[in-house]
Amino acid sequence: MTDVAAMGQTTKDGARFNQGNRLVGLLSRAGLLLAILAVILYGSISNPVFFTAGNFVNVLTSMSIVGIVVVGMTFVLVVGGMADLSVPATIACGAILCLALQAYIGPVPAFAVAVLLAGVTGLVNGVLVGYVGINPIIATLGMGTIVLGIVQAAVGGVIVYGADPSSADFVKSRIFGVPMIAIIFIAIAIIGNFVLSRTFWGRWTIATGGNYSAAEASAVPVRAVRAGAFVITAFAAGISGGLLGLTLQSARPLVGQGYEFSAITAVVVGGVSIMGGFGSIPRAMAGLVFVQLLTNVMVLQGVRTPIQGFVLGLLIAGAVALDIALRKRGVA
Amino acid sequence: MPSAASALHMRGISKVFPGVKALSGVELAVRFGTVHAIVGENGAGKSTLMKILSGAYAPTTGTIEVAGTDVRMKRPADAQRLGIRMVHQELNLVPDLTVAENIFLGRMPKRLGFFDRGGMLRRAAAVLAELGTSIDPQERLGDLTISQQQLVEIAKAYAADPRIIVLDEPTSSLSEHETAALFRILRKMRDAGIAIIYISHRLKEVLEIADEVTVLRDGAMIETRAASGITAAEMIRLMVGREVSNVFPKTPSVIGKQVLSVRGIGDGARFADVSFDVRAGEILGLTGLVGAGRTEVARAIFGLAPLTTGTIEIDGAPVTIRSPAAAARAGIAYVPEDRKGDGIVPAMTVRENISLPVLRRLANRFGRVRRGVERDLAQTYVQKFSIVPPDGERRIGLLSGGNQQKAVISRWLATDPKVLILDEPTRGVDVGAKAEIHGIIGQLVANGMAVVMISSELPEIMGVCDRVVVMRDGRASAPIAREGLTEERIMALATGEDSAEGEAA
Incomplete structure (x- = not known):
């Protein structure tokens, strides 16, 4: 009987109840940071180039383009929208229009129009997924194919070159040694984090992903929230594509290929649940940093590309398995 | 042997x-x-x-x-x-x-x-x-x-x-x-x-x-x-571990003017020509066999499913409800039957679950949710309804069914509704929590709220409600006043073993 009484008490103040879970929870939070440190440590020991300012700036720059997409993709996963596969098309849309329109309307309006049109793609995705109820994978795959087709037809399937070198200079400029493109990425990540973790829209996003019916029955505009995640991702991909185009000063229709999987990998490795309802921008960013550093180390060490793909594949499988295991234990 | x-x-x-x-x-x-x-x-x-x-x-x-x-x-x-x-x-x-x-x-x-x-x-x-x-x-x-x-x-x-x-x-x-x-x-x-x-x-x-x-x-x-x-x-x-004296206490309340009036509503499939009124301070019971259309009626009134015929009036003025958000604006709240499926967001905290329908009101002009106000709101209900553990930061999925239900009810009280529709509010909750939930409902009607309670449990319906409407095959009976309630009468209406004359209240 004393046993039972003691049990009731510890359950009440929560101390004992949390202890077991706290360890697992801590592991799920700090595990990734430890992994990042391990990669940095290994990279520094194994390769003289790794731990240099030059290399870090390179990593940061290449991270920025995919990182902006990651911010949007986090919303898609958290809302329970699985993935946005139209990202390569929206990136291409951003990159090609941003360069192609420069000669006619100037670099800044060109950038704005490119991003806006990418956003329209997201709006169609959002309506298809949120309001019509089409499976997100199918809807975004279809939309991506259509948009890519339109973009290709518009530029005649050739490479588009920039007309205004000063715009490239702006993107490549540095503030205190940090590339402008990285600053834009970090600003977008901070805004994304604010929206997801602090605003009512972010809370609605998490609630809709956590339990769609319950959110709906709590007067959350679930359809709009679901659609919104795809609009956000399309805008992010449009910006990302525009910056990519400006950096390269050339763009082909397949310029965005592979970014969707890089973004999904980062988000999933960061521990954002593929089933929705759980995740944050900082987590996704940690996943991004880890994946990018790991890739960088592998490249520097001369690991062959197929093996790199193999390692990243294992990472995704491992992260998803962990997500499911944590969910079963009620931590995530 | x-x-x-x-x-x-x-x-x-x-x-x-x-x-x-x-x-x-x-x-x-x-x-x-x-x-x-x-x-x-x-x-x-x-x-x-x-x-x-x-x-x-x-x-x-x-x-x-x-x-x-x-x-x-x-x-x-x-x-x-x-x-x-x-x-x-x-x-x-x-x-x-x-x-x-x-x-x-x-x-x-x-x-x-x-x-x-x-x-x-x-x-x-x-x-x-x-x-x-x-x-x-x-x-x-x-x-x-x-x-x-x-x-x-x-x-x-x-x-x-x-x-x-x-x-x-x-x-x-x-x-x-x-x-x-x-x-x-x-x-x-x-x-x-x-x-x-x-x-x-x-x-x-x-x-x-x-x-x-x-x-x-x-x-x-x-x-x-x-x-x-x-x-x-x-x-x-x-x-x-203690004596529970009265399982279904009925707190007397003053019944006021008509708040919700439903006239001849139907969804073209599962229910048709359903009419009833609920007045301030009144608990209207909605009972019948499972599958009789009670939940469908409640979901349609709340905007979760479309209506094809009929009108809904709040305080005498007709309202059009196409979404739960519109229902909430009109002053209608709904606590669903399937608590796990439609009620709670299990991975969110009690605080986050309670504030969900009023989140926009709690946000400043940048959309940022004011944490302090939100925490106070949640804490008010946690204390008022003695939700256990008394911690708004606990994930709601870890609470017992009864405490989850109290949080879901709190969520809607925060919107200050005129009508509260409760669908099987005490299913699957234990005896103690059941009495508490009945107590909460009693308080609400005492303060002038109109309540519609769906329940399959006849003793509960008979113990708590002022009037009862019985549904069968998507049709609603005329309301029966509390004085005329017997289990036999309700069962007869629910199963259709009664002749039509018996339905006049």
């Missing part, structure tokens, strides 16, 4: 989860040919005990004897081999298969190595007939009513030739009429020598069907007694 043979003996069963002791030293002895009820509040350890019995969990300490032999069960298949079958509260059936295919799922009869369809149908028909049901084994399961599906689930367990059958809240979706039919089946199975373990919150039913009753509280076994030697009041006292 053959019934003296021991079917199951669990000794000194303890189960420790990381950080919690769910069971400590539980003893359970069940004999063949008896119905053994297990009662206890939510969180008392019934589910854990049954999961151990079904092989889903391994006990931390203790031994299990089935039919006098020590057994060790590592997985559910082990328990099934030993002849232990579970009938879960949530049905484990495939809607697109036929009744017969469901009954023999995973163990289809074979002849010469090939699937024997004829043999399966014959055996399914035999089992169903033996249980005294008239369900056609060739019918698609999804076309059956929920209560018929429940019987198929039981038939599935029975067809496996079990020694022990465990039923977890089998009557929670059944009307009283269907419950009586279920009990006839259970008695048949008992008389065939099967040991039946019966878990239920409904004490009246326990007294009716059980031979023995075991009470669990806080993970410990409190007492096992012959059902003939115990009363419902005693069971409640053992379950909660």
Whole structure:
């Protein structure tokens, strides 16, 4: 009987109840940071180039383009929208229009129009997924194919070159040694984090992903929230594509290929649940940093590309398995 | 006496989860040919005990004897081999298969190595007939009513030739009429020598069907007694550790003007021509058999499903409701029937769950939710309704059913609604929490709110409501005033065994 009484008490103040879970929870939070440190440590020991300012700036720059997409993709996963596969098309849309329109309307309006049109793609995705109820994978795959087709037809399937070198200079400029493109990425990540973790829209996003019916029955505009995640991702991909185009000063229709999987990998490795309802921008960013550093180390060490793909594949499988295991234990 | 043979003996069963002791030293002895009820509040350890019995969990300490032999069960298949079958509260059936295919799922009869369809149908028909049901084994399961599906689930367990059958809240979706039919089946199975373990919150039913009753509280076994030697009041006292005097208290309130008026609404499919009014300070009961259309009516009024005909008025003015958000603006709130499915967002905290419908109001002009205001709001309700643990930052999925329900009700009170629709607000919650929820409803109407309460439980409907509307096959009866309420009258209206004249209130 004393046993039972003691049990009731510890359950009440929560101390004992949390202890077991706290360890697992801590592991799920700090595990990734430890992994990042391990990669940095290994990279520094194994390769003289790794731990240099030059290399870090390179990593940061290449991270920025995919990182902006990651911010949007986090919303898609958290809302329970699985993935946005139209990202390569929206990136291409951003990159090609941003360069192609420069000669006619100037670099800044060109950038704005490119991003806006990418956003329209997201709006169609959002309506298809949120309001019509089409499976997100199918809807975004279809939309991506259509948009890519339109973009290709518009530029005649050739490479588009920039007309205004000063715009490239702006993107490549540095503030205190940090590339402008990285600053834009970090600003977008901070805004994304604010929206997801602090605003009512972010809370609605998490609630809709956590339990769609319950959110709906709590007067959350679930359809709009679901659609919104795809609009956000399309805008992010449009910006990302525009910056990519400006950096390269050339763009082909397949310029965005592979970014969707890089973004999904980062988000999933960061521990954002593929089933929705759980995740944050900082987590996704940690996943991004880890994946990018790991890739960088592998490249520097001369690991062959197929093996790199193999390692990243294992990472995704491992992260998803962990997500499911944590969910079963009620931590995530 | 053959019934003296021991079917199951669990000794000194303890189960420790990381950080919690769910069971400590539980003893359970069940004999063949008896119905053994297990009662206890939510969180008392019934589910854990049954999961151990079904092989889903391994006990931390203790031994299990089935039919006098020590057994060790590592997985559910082990328990099934030993002849232990579970009938879960949530049905484990495939809607697109036929009744017969469901009954023999995973163990289809074979002849010469090939699937024997004829043999399966014959055996399914035999089992169903033996249980005294008239369900056609060739019918698609999804076309059956929920209560018929429940019987198929039981038939599935029975067809496996079990020694022990465990039923977890089998009557929670059944009307009283269907419950009586279920009990006839259970008695048949008992008389065939099967040991039946019966878990239920409904004490009246326990007294009716059980031979023995075991009470669990806080993970410990409190007492096992012959059902003939115990009363419902005693069971409640053992379950909660205190006397609960009046199970259904009715606080008198002043009934005011009409708030919600529903006129001839229909959805073109599951209900038609439904009309009723609810006045300030009044609790209107909406009852009937499962599948009569009660939940569909509530969901349509709340904008979760479209209406094809009829009008809804709030305070005498017609309103158009196409979404829950519009319903909330009109002053209508709805607490859904399926708490886990439609009520809570389990991974969110109690605070976040409570603030959900009013989140926009809590945000500043940048959309940022004002944490301090939100925390105060949640804390107000946590204290007001004594939600346990009294911590708004706890994930709601970790709370007991009753406390989750209090949080879901709080969520809607924060919108300051004129009408509150509660769909089976006390289903699956324990006795103590039930009384608390009734207390909360009583307070609300005392403050002038209009309440519509859907319930299948007649004592609850009769104890709490001022007027009652009975639904049958998508049609609503005229309201019956409290004075004219009898169980017989409600059942007659619900089952249609009454002539039409009786419906005038």
